[in-house]
Amino acid sequence: MRLDTANTLLDCIDHYAATQPTARAASFLADGDAQEETLEYGELRRRARALASVLRREGAADAPVLLLFHSGIEFLIGFFACLYAGTSAVPANVARNRHQYERLRLILEDAHSVAVVTTDELRATVLAGLNAEASGLRVLTERAADAADAAEATNAPRVGGDDVAFLQYTSGSTGHPKGVMVTHAQLLANLRAVRDSGPMAEYFCCGGWLPQFHDMGLIGMSLAPLALGGQVAFISPLHFLQRPLRWLRLIQRYKISISPAPNFALEMCAHIPRDQIPPDLDLSSLDGLYCGAEPVNAETVTRFVAAFAPYGLSADAVKPCYGLAEATLIVSGGATAPEHRVVHVERKALAQGRARPVEADAVDAQAVVCCGAVVAGHRLIVVDPETGARRADGEVGELWFAGPSVASGYWRNADASAATFGARSPDCDGAFLRTGDLGFMLGDRVHVTGRIKELIILRGRNYYPTDLEATIVAAALEREPRAVGAFAAAFALDESSGGGVAALLELPRGMPLTAVDRPAIVERVRTAMTQAHELTLKALVVVEQGGIPRTSSGKLQRRKCAQMYLRGEFAASNERDGSKRDASERATPEAAVTP
Numbered sequence: 001m002r003l004d005t006a007n008t009l010l011d012c013i014d015h016y017a018a019t020q021p022t023a024r025a026a027s028f029l030a031d032g033d034a035q036e037e038t039l040e041y042g043e044l045r046r047r048a049r050a051l052a053s054v055l056r057r058e059g060a061a062d063a064p065v066l067l068l069f070h071s072g073i074e075f076l077i078g079f080f081a082c083l084y085a086g087t088s089a090v091p092a093n094v095a096r097n098r099h100q101y102e103r104l105r106l107i108l109e110d111a112h113s114v115a116v117v118t119t120d121e122l123r124a125t126v127l128a129g130l131n132a133e134a135s136g137l138r139v140l141t142e143r144a145a146d147a148a149d150a151a152e153a154t155n156a157p158r159v160g161g162d163d164v165a166f167l168q169y170t171s172g173s174t175g176h177p178k179g180v181m182v183t184h185a186q187l188l189a190n191l192r193a194v195r196d197s198g199p200m201a202e203y204f205c206c207g208g209w210l211p212q213f214h215d216m217g218l219i220g221m222s223l224a225p226l227a228l229g230g231q232v233a234f235i236s237p238l239h240f241l242q243r244p245l246r247w248l249r250l251i252q253r254y255k256i257s258i259s260p261a262p263n264f265a266l267e268m269c270a271h272i273p274r275d276q277i278p279p280d281l282d283l284s285s286l287d288g289l290y291c292g293a294e295p296v297n298a299e300t301v302t303r304f305v306a307a308f309a310p311y312g313l314s315a316d317a318v319k320p321c322y323g324l325a326e327a328t329l330i331v332s333g334g335a336t337a338p339e340h341r342v343v344h345v346e347r348k349a350l351a352q353g354r355a356r357p358v359e360a361d362a363v364d365a366q367a368v369v370c371c372g373a374v375v376a377g378h379r380l381i382v383v384d385p386e387t388g389a390r391r392a393d394g395e396v397g398e399l400w401f402a403g404p405s406v407a408s409g410y411w412r413n414a415d416a417s418a419a420t421f422g423a424r425s426p427d428c429d430g431a432f433l434r435t436g437d438l439g440f441m442l443g444d445r446v447h448v449t450g451r452i453k454e455l456i457i458l459r460g461r462n463y464y465p466t467d468l469e470a471t472i473v474a475a476a477l478e479r480e481p482r483a484v485g486a487f488a489a490a491f492a493l494d495e496s497s498g499g500g501v502a503a504l505l506e507l508p509r510g511m512p513l514t515a516v517d518r519p520a521i522v523e524r525v526r527t528a529m530t531q532a533h534e535l536t537l538k539a540l541v542v543v544e545q546g547g548i549p550r551t552s553s554g555k556l557q558r559r560k561c562a563q564m565y566l567r568g569e570f571a572a573s574n575e576r577d578g579s580k581r582d583a584s585e586r587a588t589p590e591a592a593v594t595p
């Protein structure tokens with residue numbers, strides 16, 4: 001297999017462009033339904049190398065190049081053009097407002113970029129939004145390439161395994177973005193790990209709707225099939241959010257065998273009304289629905305599998321996985337059988353840092369999803385986050401990762417790189433990547449329980465926001481059957497107000513606040529929180545669809561929720577018992593949360 005002998009991803013593309021030039025590399029439904037755009041392997045190499053010549057001619061290849069594209073074929077051309085030009089690609093989200101353009105300017109400044117590659121349709125907007133003419137920033141498009149550039153493309157510089165292929169800037173909203181440096185060798189190592197973690201072979205079709213600038217959409221959805229001579233078939237995230245059924249139709253149309261997606265996508269699909277699902281829907285081609293990028297909910301997986309089993313979905317097709325940008329992508333995953341996909345542990349013991357297995361029907365049972373085994377050739381250990389001492393099997397601690405997929409560090413940030421990528425344990429040799437995630441191992445299987453920075457600590461007990469949020473949604477919807485598909489975000493309150501947590505409850509699309517009995521929801525949720533978790537919910541705010549802030553990849557921003565709550569940005573009409581919030585009660589992202 002070419003991937004096993006390649007030194008860079010370009011070796012794979014060159015090989016398939018030479019041996020199967022007319023084979024389909026990518027298919028994109030521009031309207032989400034029928035307007036198909038395609039790209040062959042020979043065309044991919046020709047267009048990417050021509051654009052690479054433009055980057056070199058314009059002096060843009062002397063520094064990392066920012067890529068600003070809506071989902072589409074053009075993104076793939078731009079990404080590989082950077083690689084062929086011998087520079088690093090910087091995938092980023094297209095800005096839609098002043099705050100997002102400010103973040104792009106911070107990325108440009110951090111990366112020392114002198115050029116942006118975008119589409120002709122976006123060029124004028126990007127020029128204005130980044131004030132490119134005043135700053136001397138070059139804004140280029142593929143159409144700048146001509147016949148001379150195509151001829152010059154044969155003189156592309158050689159790149160090696162130690163060269164940085166791309167910078168993956170984290171999707172958070174901090175004022176100082178950090179770019180994860182992924183070399184060609186690290187990218188190939190992770191692509192091999194992705195392949196070996198599941199039912200992937202040469203020439204398979206992978207697809208979905210994930211953002212191409214996001215690590216899971218870039219590597220798991222787009223680059224993995226191209227590295228194996230297969231096809232990526234995709235739609236835009238917007239078209240999926242507008243109509244989740246489009247994702248399932250895409251799987252059927254292209255007989256997709258591998259499709260990565262976060263938990264919320266399964267939740268949205270599980271609540272598609274049955275009468276809206278076409279009877280001829282066929283999901284039998286799907287061997288691996290890799291669910292990651294955010295915590296995986298056991299009940300969501302169960303609902304999704306039950307909803308689409310009648311349409312050919314295999315019970316073991318959903319494969320929870322775990323990864324992060326600093327590890328290039330995947331850390332653990334694989335063919336976890338349905339009976340091993342979830343482990344039930346004692347809730348109180350988990351709050352004290354121990355995973356004590358119990359029967360599923362036990363009174364205090366807490367379901368935790370298994371994220372598979374650690375990918376081959378890598379190590380993952382569970383440690384005390386303060387001392388680095390290794391934790392025993394079944395004990396909760398921070399997950400530390402090591403192996404050839406671990407990125408080189410943060411671009412031009414030696415201090416942050418040393419702190420995150422240079423962790424040492426007294427019980428193990430070598431340096432480790434600190435993931436910042438909490439979890440435990442049972443045998444060789446990885447179980448993730450939450451983020452250290454989001455862990456809520458009250459009266460010496462640990463509470464994971466995802467557990468609290470599951471209780472909130474279940475209680476809120478108990479007597480609101482029309483509100484299926486709601487989401488919640490839980491965060492800590494300041495100890496000076498007596499502790500506890502506040503939460504947001506987001507209603508589904510198309511359901512206004514006037515359609516639900518908010519005071520009754522508040523009361524049910526408070527009662528459920530007391531019974532299930534032995535804590536008092538101090539405030540619940542019900543918001544309409546889109547009210548909970550998320551990252552560009554769809555992850556809940558719980559710390560931002562707390563900041564917005566503190567500033568009074570959410571309506572207070574149904575906090576407490578329907579009255580306005582006591583002025584002395586404050587929410588803060590720092591209070592009662594681990595540093």
